[in-house]
Amino acid sequence: MIDMYAEIAIVFLTGLFAGALGMFCLQRKYREQELEKIVNLTEDLLNERELKAAECGKETLYSKIEQYFIRIQEMCQGRKDAAEKSYEKIQKLISQTAHQMRTPLTNIETYLGFLQGMQGEPVTDTLFGRSVEAMEESAEKLHFLVENFIKMSRLEQRMIQIKKQETDLLKTIRNTLGQIQKQAEEKKIHFEIHLPEKADCVHDPNWLGEAICNILDNAVKYSRHGGRIIISLSKNEMFLKLQIRDYGIGIDKGEETRIFQRFYRGKRVTDQGGFGIGLYLAREIVNLHGGFLVTKRMDEGLMMEMDLSSGLLEVC
Numbered sequence: 001m002i003d004m005y006a007e008i009a010i011v012f013l014t015g016l017f018a019g020a021l022g023m024f025c026l027q028r029k030y031r032e033q034e035l036e037k038i039v040n041l042t043e044d045l046l047n048e049r050e051l052k053a054a055e056c057g058k059e060t061l062y063s064k065i066e067q068y069f070i071r072i073q074e075m076c077q078g079r080k081d082a083a084e085k086s087y088e089k090i091q092k093l094i095s096q097t098a099h100q101m102r103t104p105l106t107n108i109e110t111y112l113g114f115l116q117g118m119q120g121e122p123v124t125d126t127l128f129g130r131s132v133e134a135m136e137e138s139a140e141k142l143h144f145l146v147e148n149f150i151k152m153s154r155l156e157q158r159m160i161q162i163k164k165q166e167t168d169l170l171k172t173i174r175n176t177l178g179q180i181q182k183q184a185e186e187k188k189i190h191f192e193i194h195l196p197e198k199a200d201c202v203h204d205p206n207w208l209g210e211a212i213c214n215i216l217d218n219a220v221k222y223s224r225h226g227g228r229i230i231i232s233l234s235k236n237e238m239f240l241k242l243q244i245r246d247y248g249i250g251i252d253k254g255e256e257t258r259i260f261q262r263f264y265r266g267k268r269v270t271d272q273g274g275f276g277i278g279l280y281l282a283r284e285i286v287n288l289h290g291g292f293l294v295t296k297r298m299d300e301g302l303m304m305e306m307d308l309s310s311g312l313l314e315v316c
Helices: 004-046 061-117 125-155 171-180 181-186 207-222 278-288
Strands: 166-168 191-196 199-203 227-235 239-245 292-299 302-307 313-315
Touching: 125 166, 171 181, 171 199, 171 207, 171 227, 181 199, 181 207, 207 227, 207 239, 207 278, 207 302, 207 313, 278 292
Parallel strands: 191 227
Antiparallel strands: 166 199, 199 313, 227 239, 239 302, 292 302
């Protein structure tokens, strides 16, 4: 009887050992297959081949690793796309910058060559004066472009610190009116100004003043001689609203957002000077103040509307 029990025990232990050995071999083979698939997955990732979730939803080690690899690939692709987009923007900016600078540089070279060619020959004061004036004008345009390119770069890189120290928005508006007064007087522009007695808004007077000045400069530039510009400031439940309405050349349908693009100039622009930078800078500055800038086509002319958050302001 004892021998029989011993034999049964031996058979049982032998079967148990054989089963365990079989399970171990199967598990080892399964792990080897998993490792081989992980190696293939890694090779696909390194060779930038698109990864697909072959075991999505399974609670296995390989499934988890697969999902992590797919997420890594998506993150890398996202960063690659962002880098390519940034590179394209830089290339476009370089091209646009070169194009904008070509004309004033050509003018300077032309008049310098003209004056140099006149060496030893009599040159009238009028001819000399016109040449110098043309070169000075071109130099001013180059200076304007360089300064504004620096501003654009600082705005886009968020290097500009908006210091919201001033609260009197009326003071900022009046200062900007003073900056464009000479230009407006030359065209005999008539202003209708509707401002409240008080308008407090925490803002950076230098930067917000530049944004307003750019809008006013455009309004004067594209107004006809003897034209009219209406400036009004009001408040609703959410925003302090500054509206600048001109009766100039206006814009075509579909250009409402395009005029805020860098270097874009409206289809109706003919002989008016400019580089298509002012409104781009104005919108960026207003955005940094937590507001937004929109344009509205009118039957005659254009309405620019600047909305600033009414969280920290009071209008009486």
